[in-house]
Amino acid sequence: MIRVILTDIEGTTSAIHFVHDVLFPYAAEHIGDFVRDGESDNPAIAEQLDLVAERSGTDRNDIEGLISALQGWIREDRKETALKALQGMLWEQGYQQGAFRGHVYEDAADYLQRWHDRGLRLFVYSSGSVKAQKLIFGFSEAGDLTPFFSGYFDTRVGGKKEAQSYRHIVDQLGVDAETVLFLSDVEAELQAAEEVGLATAWLVRDGHLPGTQRPVARDFSEVDNLLKRR
Numbered sequence: 001m002i003r004v005i006l007t008d009i010e011g012t013t014s015a016i017h018f019v020h021d022v023l024f025p026y027a028a029e030h031i032g033d034f035v036r037d038g039e040s041d042n043p044a045i046a047e048q049l050d051l052v053a054e055r056s057g058t059d060r061n062d063i064e065g066l067i068s069a070l071q072g073w074i075r076e077d078r079k080e081t082a083l084k085a086l087q088g089m090l091w092e093q094g095y096q097q098g099a100f101r102g103h104v105y106e107d108a109a110d111y112l113q114r115w116h117d118r119g120l121r122l123f124v125y126s127s128g129s130v131k132a133q134k135l136i137f138g139f140s141e142a143g144d145l146t147p148f149f150s151g152y153f154d155t156r157v158g159g160k161k162e163a164q165s166y167r168h169i170v171d172q173l174g175v176d177a178e179t180v181l182f183l184s185d186v187e188a189e190l191q192a193a194e195e196v197g198l199a200t201a202w203l204v205r206d207g208h209l210p211g212t213q214r215p216v217a218r219d220f221s222e223v224d225n226l227l228k229r230r
Helices: 016-038 043-056 063-076 081-096 106-117 130-138 163-173 187-195 220-229
Strands: 004-007 121-125 151-153 180-184 199-203
Touching (some): 016 043, 016 081, 043 063, 063 081, 081 130, 106 121, 130 151, 180 220, 187 199, 199 220
Parallel strands (some): 004 121, 004 180, 180 199
């Protein structure tokens, strides 16, 4: 029996275009000033810049070089933990100032509440930082959805296409793998989760449904139908 739902964000609970057309451009436009203004008096920013310098091979004192590395990573959609952390801090500023609100599909917002009320434990696993995850759900167009979640995972547990990441998650949850349903729109992520024994559902919101033995759903109402048949 499924007791835990672990969900991806992009393409699953939320439109990919929101991240690529709203959040990424906002980060690219503002990250330079954000780093320049906060580097000297914000320890959290300074800590992440240490990692940027290490990962990019840039001199730690070369602030403009670090900014250039970050902007390059944004263009490449690199899954760098330091970039994700800095983006999360920057997006928090944008959310709080009302520059945008988090996109969550109407069906996702509806069923997240239903599943929570039904006693299922809900968790997020996304390549975006935990801070960014909490922001998209906390400042969503549907209101604050964070009370429905029991926890969040990001790339600190490992890459989403690596089976070991899902082992770490199951160990931290303290549950049997087969009691966890993982939702994602990326087949390679689903395959990695299945290697560990998680149940999966492939979210295909647009386009043709793939020919596969794996459960496929157009939206969260169809995921709920899958749950009822288990």
